Amino acid sequence: MSTLPVAVDAMGGDHAPERNIAAAVAAASEGANVLLVGDPDRLGDDHGLPVHPASEVIPMDADPATAVRRYKDSSVVRCAELVRDGVASSMLSAGNTGAAMASSLLRMGRIKGIARPAIAIPFPVDGRHPCVLLDCGANAECQPEWLVQFGQMGAVYSRVRFGIDQPRVGVLTIGEEAGKGNSLVKETVALMEAGGWEDACGAVYGGNIEGRDLMVDVAEVAVCDGFTGNVVLKSLEGGVGSALDRIRAAMQATPEAAAAAAILEPYLDPVFDVLDVNNTGSALLLGVRGVSMISHGSSSVHALTRGIHTAESMVAEGIVEQLRDIVGS
Amino acid sequence: MSTLPVAVDAMGGDHAPERNIAAAVAAASEGANVLLVGDPDRLGDDHGLPVHPASEVIPMDADPATAVRRYKDSSVVRCAELVRDGVASSMLSAGNTGAAMASSLLRMGRIKGIARPAIAIPFPVDGRHPCVLLDCGANAECQPEWLVQFGQMGAVYSRVRFGIDQPRVGVLTIGEEAGKGNSLVKETVALMEAGGWEDACGAVYGGNIEGRDLMVDVAEVAVCDGFTGNVVLKSLEGGVGSALDRIRAAMQATPEAAAAAAILEPYLDPVFDVLDVNNTGSALLLGVRGVSMISHGSSSVHALTRGIHTAESMVAEGIVEQLRDIVGS
Known part of the structure; x- marks a missing residue:
């Protein structure tokens, strides 16, 4: 195949460039076409992959918008x-999330007719396809019309990535009953109930959903403003992470416990793998004119490798073209 | 002691009145003074506890404000x-949360000078005192001044309940850096940074905190609007619950796994106990003129028993008087 490569920001993330290189090598060995972007001197050439040079790195704590203007030769800006x-064909960055978002938006531009890009993240659901939550942080304040469009984009993503034909799109709020929520939610629900938005994207309106429904089989897509989505995302990562830490520690408390834990390892490791935030796949920034995957700074090599493969498959499925044709104008 | 009894809404909750009675009996056997409130015919008298009659029950899905007006002889309204x-001296309900809140507010009234009551919930932190999050759902839309006052109330609660002398009060938002968040957060941060609010309540301003910080040792109090707080609460309950379910299922997948799991039981049960939402203590509605504990509908007998004891201890410590003197006017 003569597909274009996935541009991997080799310098972004808590363990860059080592993990980024390892993930790129692993993905390439599994058939992916990968282009490393970063400082050639720091990347070396043992990896055997092509390198596109970029002399700067945007610090993890830099202000995104100003950083994109200031670090013009940064790895993430060059990727975009x-x-x-x-x-x-696409990019993946595990660096400063805001900078990856701003680079993608400023360099690739928005899909025409899409008001605001949104960060979409699949949450694991036991025995089912994940539930895609968006916006997970691109827009701290939102208009109801944007949330409806997030629902459309999420529905397209759910179908393209997970094969869901009629994804249920719910509005994340604080009670199942109609009329529950803040004014943004109430106005969004009114627009969604009025209908018409679901036809082209193949969605089914799923009504109000609560935080406790995200990781069970209630909806395939949940929409909210980016403030709420980001707080929920971080809370779940922190809360589930803290729970796993406690459980793992208790399982090593004595030699007797550790011996029993060793027997359970093959049963529990796959579960920990699904639940560990450092192993989860990457977020996708929906609504920009290109596939932009955004990974955790602490991502494992495995997670970054998955992210590269997801980027390739989203390009192959034409997610950007589908969003343009179905949601854009 | 001639303390007044805790009024227990015997009819509210998914397993009422059986669990409520069992919890009241358990708490009484441990020295608590308990008054059951509900339908005497349904409660019987095997329990040996005093009963205050109430002929109605507010359904779990009723609209709170109208229900309090309509069900004037309901168990929860009578408790308040x-x-x-x-x-x-105080009350505890595991029924319709909104109705418990509305009954408390409408019948007891607000503490003078407190703009809005808030639901405060302690989140478990490994090896440390819990982090109290408020508002967890009393006010879907908030003013920045209210959030500052939530911080003051949370600080008093943290000291009175957990003995923290200088609780760190943080603002829940989507980035650690100043300037991150929505407009409510930015205005709240400006007020908190201006200072003056911490002196009387003994708090220390803890800056921005993220969702991932809630269950680690970063702050003793976190404030947010009731929409965000409720979504976070439900997400964490659902997410951690789903994680525990998966882990428990994997540990019973084969006889070999189950045998190892049996060895680990004494190590893991205390951890599961802390993390299981049905075992957690009750929420406290801060800012009304009385101690009102609000429990999950699905609470275990153990959790309800704890809630009754917490109600008694909050009365003994004078939480309402302290909130009035320190935060009220």
Whole structure:
């Protein structure tokens, strides 16, 4: 295949460039076409992958909007430019999330007719397809019309990525009954109930859903403003992470416990793998003119490798074109 | 001691009245003074506890404000009246949360000078005192001044309940850096940074905190609007619950796994106990003129028993008087 490569921001993340390189090598060995973007001196050439040079790195704590203007030769900005210029098919960054978002938006641009891009993250659901939550942080304050469009984009993503034909789109709020929530939710629910938005994207309106429904089989897509979504995301990551830490520690409390834990390892490791935030796949920024995957700074090599494969498959499925044709104008 | 009894809404909750009675009996056997409130015919008298009659029950899904007006002889409304009238020291309900809140607010009234009551919930922190999050759902839309006052009330609660002398009060938002968040958060942070609010309540301003910080040792109090707090609460309950379910299921997957799991039981049960939402203590509605504990509908007998003891201890510590003197006007 002569597909374009995934541009991997080799310098972004808590364990860059080592993990980024390892993930790129692993993905390449599994058939992915990968282009590393970063400082050639720091990346070396043992990996055997092509490198696109970028001399700067946006610090993890830099202000995104100003950083994109200031670090013009940064690895993440260059990644977005490679997608814009048709040199790369897509990009993945585990660096400063805001900077990855701002680079993608400023360099690739929005899909025409899409008011605001949104960060979509699949939450694991036991025995079912994940529930995609959006917006997980691109827009701290939202208009009701944007949330309806997030629902459309989430429905397209749910179908393209997880094969769901009629994804149920719910509005994340604080009670199942109609009329519950803040004014943004109430106005969004009114727009969703009025209908018409679901036809083209193949969604089914799923009504109000609560936080406790995110990880059970209630809806395939949940929409909320980016403030709420980001707080929920971080709370779940922290809360589930803290629960797993406690359980793991208790299982090593004595030699007797550790011996029993060793027997359980093959049963529990797959569960921990699904639940551990450092192993989860990457977020996808929906609504920009390119596939932009955003990974945790602490991502494992495995998670980054998965993210590269997801980027390739989203390009192959034409997610951007589908969003343009179905949701855009 | 001649303390007044805790009025227990015997009819509210998914397993009422059986669990409520069992919890009341258990708490009484441990020294608590308990008054059951509900339908005497349904409660019987095997329990040996005093009963205050109430002929109605507010359904779990009824609209709170109208239900309190309509079901004037409901168990939860009668509980709040018993506190107002000085017959009970405090109340506990596992029924319709909104109705418990509305009954408390409408019958007991607000503490003078407190703009809005807030639901305070302690989140478990490994090896440390819990982090109290408020508001967990009393006010879907908030003003920045209310959030500052939630911080003051949370600080008093943290000191009175958990003995924290200088609780760190943080603002829940979507980034650690100043300037992150929605407009409510930004205005709240400006007020908190201006200072003056911490002196009387003994708090220390803890800056921005993220969702992932709630269950680690970063702050003793976190404030947010009731929409965000309720979504976070439900998400954490659902997410941690789903994680525990998966882990428990994997540990019973084969006889070999189950045998190892049996060895681990004494190590893991205390951890599951802390993390299981049905075992957690009750929420406290801060800012009304009485101690009103609100429990999950699905609470275990153990959790309800704890809630009754917490109600008694909050009365003994004078939480309402302290909130009045320190935060009220």
